[in-house]
Structure formats: structure tokens, C-alpha cells
Amino acid sequence: MASLPPSLERLIGLLSRLPGIGRKSATRIALRLLDSSEAESRELARSIVEACEKTIRCSTCGGLTEEDPCGICTDVRRDRGLICVVERSSDILALERTGRYRGRYHVLGGLLSPLDGVGPENLRIDTLVERARAGELSEIILALNPTAEGEATSLYIAKLVTPAGVRVTRLASGLPVGGDLDLADELTLGTALEERRDL
Amino acid sequence: MWLRALRLENFRNYESLELELAQGLNFFSGPNGSGKTSILEGVSYLAVARSLRGSNDGEVGRWGEGGFGVGGDVVTGERSSTVVLRFSKAAGKEVTVDGEPLAKLSDLVGVLRVAWFCPEDTWITKGQPAARRKLIDLTLCQLDPAYLSSLTGYRRTLRQRNEALLTWTPDEESDRIVEVWTERLVEYGSAVVAKRLEFVPRFSDAVSQYQSFVAAGDTLSLRYRSSVPLGDDATGAEGRSLEQDDVAEKYREALESRSEDERRRGFTLVGPHRDDLDVRLNGRVLRTFGSQGQHRTAAIALKLGEAAVLDSDGQGVVVLLDDILSELDDERAGALIDLVGGHGQALMTSTRPMAGAAAEDAAGFVVEAGKVERQ
Ligand SMILES: Nc1ncnc2c1ncn2[C@@H]1O[C@H](COP(=O)(O)OP(=O)(O)OP(=O)(O)O)[C@@H](O)[C@H]1O
Ligand SMILES: [Mg+2]
Ligand SMILES: [Zn+2]
Numbered sequence: 071m072a073s074l075p076p077s078l079e080r081l082i083g084l085l086s087r088l089p090g091i092g093r094k095s096a097t098r099i100a101l102r103l104l105d106s107s108e109a110e111s112r113e114l115a116r117s118i119v120e121a122c123e124k125t126i127r128c129s130t131c132g133g134l135t136e137e138d139p140c141g142i143c144t145d146v147r148r149d150r151g152l153i154c155v156v157e158r159s160s161d162i163l164a165l166e167r168t169g170r171y172r173g174r175y176h177v178l179g180g181l182l183s184p185l186d187g188v189g190p191e192n193l194r195i196d197t198l199v200e201r202a203r204a205g206e207l208s209e210i211i212l213a214l215n216p217t218a219e220g221e222a223t224s225l226y227i228a229k230l231v232t233p234a235g236v237r238v239t240r241l242a243s244g245l246p247v248g249g250d251l252d253l254a255d256e257l258t259l260g261t262a263l264e265e266r267r268d269l
Numbered sequence: 270m271w272l273r274a275l276r277l278e279n280f281r282n283y284e285s286l287e288l289e290l291a292q293g294l295n296f297f298s299g300p301n302g303s304g305k306t307s308i309l310e311g312v313s314y315l316a317v318a319r320s321l322r323g324s325n326d327g328e329v330g331r332w333g334e335g336g337f338g339v340g341g342d343v344v345t346g347e348r349s350s351t352v353v354l355r356f357s358k359a360a361g362k363e364v365t366v367d368g369e370p371l372a373k374l375s376d377l378v379g380v381l382r383v384a385w386f387c388p389e390d391t392w393i394t395k396g397q398p399a400a401r402r403k404l405i406d407l408t409l410c411q412l413d414p415a416y417l418s419s420l421t422g423y424r425r426t427l428r429q430r431n432e433a434l435l436t437w438t439p440d441e442e443s444d445r446i447v448e449v450w451t452e453r454l455v456e457y458g459s460a461v462v463a464k465r466l467e468f469v470p471r472f473s474d475a476v477s478q479y480q481s482f483v484a485a486g487d488t489l490s491l492r493y494r495s496s497v498p499l500g501d502d503a504t505g506a507e508g509r510s511l512e513q514d515d516v517a518e519k520y521r522e523a524l525e526s527r528s529e530d531e532r533r534r535g536f537t538l539v540g541p542h543r544d545d546l547d548v549r550l551n552g553r554v555l556r557t558f559g560s561q562g563q564h565r566t567a568a569i570a571l572k573l574g575e576a577a578v579l580d581s582d583g584q585g586v587v588v589l590l591d592d593i594l595s596e597l598d599d600e601r602a603g604a605l606i607d608l609v610g611g612h613g614q615a616l617m618t619s620t621r622p623m624a625g626a627a628a629e630d631a632a633g634f635v636v637e638a639g640k641v642e643r644q
Contacts, residue, residue, distance in 0.1 A: 092359070182446070182449070183429065184429050184430075184432035184433040184436060184446070184450075185428060185429055185432045189446065190442070190446075217422075217425070218422050218425035218426045218429060218453065218457075219425075219429070221422070221453055221456075222426070222429065222449050222450055222453045225449045225452055225453060226445070226446070226449045229445065229448075229449065
């Protein structure tokens with residue numbers, strides 16, 4: 071195989087590091103980018119840099135935002151008594167897509183996993199407990215994937231926040247076991263949310 | 270259900286194979302190393318998404334290739350569906366049914382059920398408890414997707430809990446972590462044990478029907494032996510089975526009583542991963558006294574029982590018999606073929622050519638260095 075120009079090779083290498091993109095797709099994307107105008111490619115490069123620079127984590131909920139606290143946390147129409155706990159910020163997108171949730175969120179940033187050396191101190195659990203103790207809150211909905219780690223993390227959180235007098239619920243089953251919240255369709259997820267039950 | 274066609278791609282010594290199978294008996298003969306077992310192994314991938322020969326996915330792909338593919342057309346009643354499993358080192362395993370990718374491999378369970386017979390089966394009654402647990406698990410997983418998911422959850426939680434025990438330090442936080450994994454372990458583990466308790470008497474009944482494979486007048490029976498003390502009435506073949514809640518309570522107590530021990534030793538001491546299935550001949554545990562021949566015939570009775578249980582809802586099971594006829598006298602070989610035929614489809618291998626009465630009805634195939642010819 072004839073070797074590619076080094077700069078193109080470098081671009082393909084970087085693109086193929088992205089999730090779900092193999093060498094083949096990376097090459098296709100790179101070749102497509104070569105066809106775009108200089109203005110277009112600069113725009114793309116600039117928006118990548120800008121997104122990386124401007125996006126921060128909300129200090130309250132841990133979600134992605136440009137302003138701290140984020141739009142969801144400051145939205146007065148949202149129910150301040152309700153927090154939905156998720157593993158990753160992408161789970162917020164999935165739940166928002168259902169259009170059926172009007173509370174706020176809390177992103178843990180992972181799940182308990184002794185095998186990976188992940189303990190409570192590596193997750194945003196202490197800030198969740200703080201939010202639970204601060205008053206206001208009446209219910210915490212645990213929306214973690216029903217894997218071994220998700221279930222254990224749910225239980226751990228329930229043990230910590232129940233003494234604060236907060237009701238703890240979880241999504242109704244119907245989500246695929248070991249499945250990704252992110253992949254669940256809106257309808258299933260919306261129903262799981264509405265039919266949530268006490269942990 | 271039965272398998273109408275099998276396709277292998279870069280699988281073991283097959284570069285590419287396409288086979289039309291018969292609904293009844295399919296007989297594969299060929300010299301050692303020609304590729305007979307590999308055909309059965311391919312079928313096992315379509316049923317349980319892994320090798321029932323016990324190999325890792327990485328060992329199964331043809332040498333020098335990055336992965337392999339197995340495909341098949343499964344006929345259930347009037348319907349036919351196409352199952353395709355692909356493995357590559359980069360992407361792992363992916364399964365499609367009629368072109369639709371499955372979200373998880375466990376969704377494949379139940380599409381095609383198989384019972385695998387091989388000469389190593391004598392280790393079921395002779396060897397370690399793990400072999401007997403595997404027999405129960407493989408059967409129950411194919412019957413009950415909920416069992417598979419409890420078992421998967423249990424195994425993962427067990428590993429997590431063992432790690433938590435290993436890194437445990439005497440403080441409140443560490444205790445809380447172990448406690449959480451303990452509760453989860455009890456949840457999954459009690460579901461596993463309750464289902465095994467319910468299953469074993471059924472299995473025992475099925476096995477005891479294959480007396481022709483045990484010497485005349487002898488009886489073979491099965492009894493589940495739980496590492497969690499469950500009380501007398503729970504484990505007997507005739508006894509009632511316990512509800513999951515009762516098991517959970519007893520399991521919790523058992524872990525409680527070993528908790529200091531577990532923290533000191535750094536791993537989980539009780540649970541379904543330590544349980545056993547007693548296979549008894551005339552009331553005595555076969556493992557401790559069985560002769561070579563007794564182990565072999567008991568293993569066949571167990572496997573026939575497995576096939577019967579898998580077929581108990583009339584859905585059918587594909588029986589895979591790898592090289593076991595040569596170990597039997599003609600009379601037993603004939604009886605086995607008849608019994609297996611009762612469940613529908615069977616794939617059978619031998620280094621010898623087809624012979625005997627059964628041969629007349631069977632579809633014969635000759636296997637030679639990764640090529641298969643219909644006779
Ligand atoms: N990953 C692999 N790639 C290529 N060839 C392989 C691979 N694994 C095993 N083989 C070879 O494939 C051949 C078929 O093996 P298989 O176990 O199916 O033979 P068999 O016909 O069942 O033989 P036997 O009668 O000895 O049991 C053997 O020659 C084996 O060495
Ligand atoms: Mg073989
Ligand atoms: Zn926020």
C-alpha cells in the first residue's frame with residue numbers, strides 16, 4: 071500500500087482514537103475533510119477547541135455546561151425537590167429526550183467497582199449527600215444501569231441518603247439488563263421513569 | 270427447533286463451509302484432526318454464543334485470521350430465522366438474528382438449544398464440583414433467560430465482593446462497602462440457588478428415566494448440595510424447594526456467621542459458586558466409588574436427562590454427540606441413537622464410518638481436512 075502524506079496520516083490516526091471510529095471510517099472522514107473549503111476546516115478546528123475550552127462541569131450537578139451552575143440547575147421551572155442520579159452526563163441527554171422529567175440531576179462520574187479501584191471517594195457521592203442534607207429535596211431517583219456495579223452503587227447511595235429523610239426510588243425495570251441508558255429509547259425510558267418504585 | 274444450515278468462516282480448519290443439515294440424524298465421519306468436533310463447536314456458538322469445547326474465542330478463529338464467523342438457519346415450527354455470530358479481536362462478538370443486531374449476547378439464548386455429549390463427560394461425576402455446576406448452569410441458562418442474568422450478576426458481584434474483602438480495612442467505610450456487595454450477592458445468589466433447587470428434582474426425574482444406561486436394578490438420583498445451610502427439606506430430590514426469600518435469609522445468615530473469616534481470608538466462603546450436585550448411584554455418591562464404566566454410563570444418563578429437560582416444553586433440542594459411540598457397545602450405541610432421535614435433530618461424529626440400523630435413516634457426511642462431503 072502506498073503510504074499517505076504524513077499530515078493526513080496524523081489526522082486519520084487522531085480520528086480513529088474516537089469512540090466507534092475504526093481506521094476505515096477515520097480514513098473516510100479525513101478524505102471528506104480534505105474536500106471541504108479552508109473556511110470550513112478552520113471552522114471545524116476552531117469549534118473543537120472552543121468546545122473543549124468552554125465546556126466545564128456544573129459544580130452542583132456535574133453536568134456539562136458553559137456557565138456554572140448550569141441551565142438545568144438554575145431553571146426555576148424545574149422541581150427543586152427532585153434529583154435524578156445518573157452515571158454519566160450523556161445520560162442526562164437520554165432522560166431529557168423523554169420530555170417527561172422536570173427535576174434536576176446529579177452526575178456520579180462512574181460506578182462503584184472495587185476491581186477497578188473505584189470507591190465512593192472517586193465518585194461525586196459526597197456532593198450528592200450534601201445536596202440531600204441541604205433540605206429542599208424530597209426524592210432521589212436512581213437511574214443507574216442495572217448492572218452488578220449499578221445495583222451496588224444504587225444501594226450504597228440509598229444507605230447514605232435515607233437517614234436524611236429523602237425518599238429513594240429507582241427506574242422501573244423494562245430497561246435491558248446491562249443495557250445502556252443512553253441506548254434505551256425515549257418511550258421505554260419515559261415509562262421506566264414514570265413507573266419508578268421505592269428502592 | 271432445528272438447524273437447517275450451518276455456515277463457518279475462518280473457523281478452526283475451515284476457511285469457508287456451507288452445510289445443509291437433515292432434520293433427524295446427521296452423521297459426520299472422518300479421520301482424527303479432520304474437523305468433526307469443530308462443526309459441533311460451530312453449532313454451539315449459534316446456541317450459547319461460545320465454544321462448548323471450552324475454548325476461548327481467540328483460539329477458535331483460523332490461524333492467521335483476525336476473527337471468525339458462524340451462521341445458521343434455525344427452523345422453529347413454520348418460521349426460519351438466520352443467526353450470524355461474528356468475532357474479531359478488535360470488535361469482540363456480535364450477533365445478528367435476521368440481520369438485526371442483538372443488544373446483548375444473552376438475547377440469543379433460547380433461539381437454538383443444544384445438549385453437548387463428549388467423552389470428557391465422565392468428569393462430570395468423577396471430577397470437581399465445578400463440572401457439575403456447569404452442567405446445571407448450562408441447562409438452566411438455556412431454559413431461563415432470567416437465570417442467566419442472575420448468574421451473570423452473581424459472578425460479577427462475587428468478583429467485586431472478593432476484591433472488596435481483599436482490600437478491606439477495619440473501618441466503617443470499608444465495612445459499608447463490603448455490606449453493599451454482600452446484599453447484592455445475596456440478591457443474585459438466592460435467585461440462583463432457588464432456581465437450582467427447583468430444577469434439580471426435575472432434572473433427577475428426567476435422568477432416572479435412562480435406566481438402560483445404568484446397570485439393571487440400579488438407580489441414579491441427584492441431590493443439590495448447598496454451601497448455605499438450608500435445612501433438611503430443601504435439598505432432597507423429593508423435598509419441596511424453597512422460595513427465593515427463604516434462601517436469601519439463610520444465605521445472609523451464613524455470610525454473617527463467616528464474616529470475620531471472610532475479612533481475614535479476603536474472599537467469599539459461601540454461596541452458589543461453592544455448591545455441588547451429588548450424583549448418587551443406589552444412594553451412594555458416585556464420585557467416591559464409581560468404576561470407569563459407571564462414570565461413563567452415568568454421564569450419558571445425565572446428558573440424556575439434560576436433553577429431555579431442554580426439550581420438556583416440546584421446543585426441541587439439537588443433540589451434539591462428539592465421538593462417544595466408539596466408547597459404547599453396539600447395543601447401547603443403538604439405544605442412545607434411538608433416544609437422541611426422540612428429541613429431533615442430532616449431529617454425531619465418529620472416526621469410523623456409519624454402521625448399524627440407524628445409519629440407514631441418517632444423513633451421512635465425510636469430513637476430510639476442512640472439507641465436508643455429503644454422502
Ligand atoms: N484455530 C485453528 N485454526 C486452524 N486450524 C485449527 C485451529 N484449531 C484447531 N485446528 C485444527 O483443526 C483440525 C480440526 O480439529 P477438530 O478438533 O475439529 O478435529 P476432529 O475431526 O474432531 O478430530 P478428532 O477425531 O481427533 O477429534 C485439527 O487438525 C486441528 O489441529
Ligand atoms: Mg474431535
Ligand atoms: Zn447543574
